[in-house]
Amino acid sequence: MITVQHVSKHYGRHTALDDVTFHVKQGEILAFLGPNGAGKTTTMRILTCFLPQSEGMAKVAGFDCLDEPIEVKRRIGYLPETPPLYPELTVDEYLTFVGRLKRLAPRTLALRKSHVIDQVGLSSVHHRVIGHLSRGYRQRVGLAQALIHDPPVLILDEPTVGLDPKQIIEIRGLIKSLAGSHTVILSTHILPEAMATCDRVVIIDRGRIVAEDSPDRLSSGLRQSEKMSLTVKQPGADWLERLRMLPGVLGVLPTAEPNTCTIDCQLGRDLRETLSQFVVSQGYGLLELTPLSLSLEEVFLQLTRREGETGTGEHHYRDAIGQSGQSEQRPA
Amino acid sequence: MTPFRTILAKELRCFFVSPVFYVVGAVFLFISGLIAHLMTANAGQQAVRFLQIQNTYAQLNLNELVFRSLFYSLDFVLMFLLPILTMRLFAEERKLHTFELLLTSPVGINELISAKYISVLLIYLGLLSLTSLTPIVLSLYSSFHWNPILTGYVALALQGGLFLACGLLASATTENQVVAAFLSFGMILLIWLLGGLGSLLGDTTIGNILSYLSFSEHYDRLVRGLLEAKDIVYYVSGTVLMLFIAHRVVDSHRWS
Numbered sequence: 001m002i003t004v005q006h007v008s009k010h011y012g013r014h015t016a017l018d019d020v021t022f023h024v025k026q027g028e029i030l031a032f033l034g035p036n037g038a039g040k041t042t043t044m045r046i047l048t049c050f051l052p053q054s055e056g057m058a059k060v061a062g063f064d065c066l067d068e069p070i071e072v073k074r075r076i077g078y079l080p081e082t083p084p085l086y087p088e089l090t091v092d093e094y095l096t097f098v099g100r101l102k103r104l105a106p107r108t109l110a111l112r113k114s115h116v117i118d119q120v121g122l123s124s125v126h127h128r129v130i131g132h133l134s135r136g137y138r139q140r141v142g143l144a145q146a147l148i149h150d151p152p153v154l155i156l157d158e159p160t161v162g163l164d165p166k167q168i169i170e171i172r173g174l175i176k177s178l179a180g181s182h183t184v185i186l187s188t189h190i191l192p193e194a195m196a197t198c199d200r201v202v203i204i205d206r207g208r209i210v211a212e213d214s215p216d217r218l219s220s221g222l223r224q225s226e227k228m229s230l231t232v233k234q235p236g237a238d239w240l241e242r243l244r245m246l247p248g249v250l251g252v253l254p255t256a257e258p259n260t261c262t263i264d265c266q267l268g269r270d271l272r273e274t275l276s277q278f279v280v281s282q283g284y285g286l287l288e289l290t291p292l293s294l295s296l297e298e299v300f301l302q303l304t305r306r307e308g309e310t311g312t313g314e315h316h317y318r319d320a321i322g323q324s325g326q327s328e329q330r331p332a
Numbered sequence: 333m334t335p336f337r338t339i340l341a342k343e344l345r346c347f348f349v350s351p352v353f354y355v356v357g358a359v360f361l362f363i364s365g366l367i368a369h370l371m372t373a374n375a376g377q378q379a380v381r382f383l384q385i386q387n388t389y390a391q392l393n394l395n396e397l398v399f400r401s402l403f404y405s406l407d408f409v410l411m412f413l414l415p416i417l418t419m420r421l422f423a424e425e426r427k428l429h430t431f432e433l434l435l436t437s438p439v440g441i442n443e444l445i446s447a448k449y450i451s452v453l454l455i456y457l458g459l460l461s462l463t464s465l466t467p468i469v470l471s472l473y474s475s476f477h478w479n480p481i482l483t484g485y486v487a488l489a490l491q492g493g494l495f496l497a498c499g500l501l502a503s504a505t506t507e508n509q510v511v512a513a514f515l516s517f518g519m520i521l522l523i524w525l526l527g528g529l530g531s532l533l534g535d536t537t538i539g540n541i542l543s544y545l546s547f548s549e550h551y552d553r554l555v556r557g558l559l560e561a562k563d564i565v566y567y568v569s570g571t572v573l574m575l576f577i578a579h580r581v582v583d584s585h586r587w588s
Contacts, residue, residue, distance in 0.1 A: 048436040051586055073438040084433035086342075088349050100338035101437040145433070 007056035018207040031194035032187035034204040040187035077151040083142025087131030102149035156186040227292040233285025335439040343451035368466040394476040415516040418499025426507035480557035487554030490567035497574035
């Protein structure tokens, strides 16, 4: 549904995107994950034909973004970082305006409008002037605007920014419900969001794709050891030392919680049985033994850091965050 | 509804809900009414003086005494007021980020610019038509030639159209409305002053070119009642040129 091949974007000397290639299948939800200024918005702007790429090819629904922009624009719903709203119009008027811009027939427009207003939860405010709405409602109006013409492809730039936790859960649910019938690309720098809503994650850093896979496979693929969390009732004096002596255990770290530790085990060896037998035989009183999987957050940090260390050697993930203000230079 | 008509309708609506339009409209109508009143009152005094000195009626008519100076004054008022009508056209879209919505919708830049231009032109022509009250009322109490009045209004419409196109271009270059207003005011002033520079250089090639580029000589002819194709060509081509540059400017945001 969406094909991006070897796309680069330069602003003068600054390279915002460097040879980016990825595909999105129909009905899939893809998350773009990256620190600020990584090139997420630039990629989205290229896909929506707002910006032309410097090199490479981008296609949406079989239409080239450079050659047939009108056909592409008909098939996408786009929610930019800042929702594009006219504060002096009411929600109804605004959605009618956008629907007509997207060339909906009057009868379809009326149906779609009431459907979308229900879908994003705007029914209590649909007759109010947008300028008087709270930030969360404005974000929803922005989302409604992207959905109004029922586009096969949705491109959402940080769709949950500015919403309260309850609204975030609602909007995530809404995005998930669109999977299958719609192809969705959303960008975020909130990792649990990518975990919660997406089939696939593309991690992008300083204009380059550093990883692309499902959230589960990303976290398992990068694991260098299996981690376990162990909690016991009454540990012996040197229980940590004795655990470390067990075969297959690489290291034992006490945690902030009392009587709890994290155990690093050799990759591919399931030590749960050995550990539980040992704890029971020593009479420590086994309370909890849980395998820990690497969170996407750790994956993200590892990837962006590793990239920096093997690359120029100067960059570090935290530097990248610190520089994000400067590197996020877009055309005015 | 086509995107052109959609944008046109929305623009007109935005004018009618914005205080800027009402302020500009009120100031324009008040000032033009006041000027018309002053000119008419002045005409009476002048007529008496003429009669005392020359004892002839030949030069005395309202076209000369009232309307010509009224049209020149209105031209001056437009220079200040029209940039305020046009300043929000694109600057506001960019400030509100709705520019992104428009350019990612299946709408051509041509449609976008023409809809915005036509909307502000309609608003202006509406205001202008209200000033026709002055000749209508005067015609009840006196007699004068209608033809120079009509060409005067053609001049005001064409002149305003050119100013609005300058304003639209200025608005497309920035996201700050105040900057847009000053920029279009500067552009209009510059085009005007080219005429002064032209007459300073006299009847040389450069002088003639500069005089042609300025709107003053074209406006002058129309206000005097001379309806010539070359003047209309000047205004139409100037307006189209400004809109064309605005098209390039809007398009260039994508290429920067």
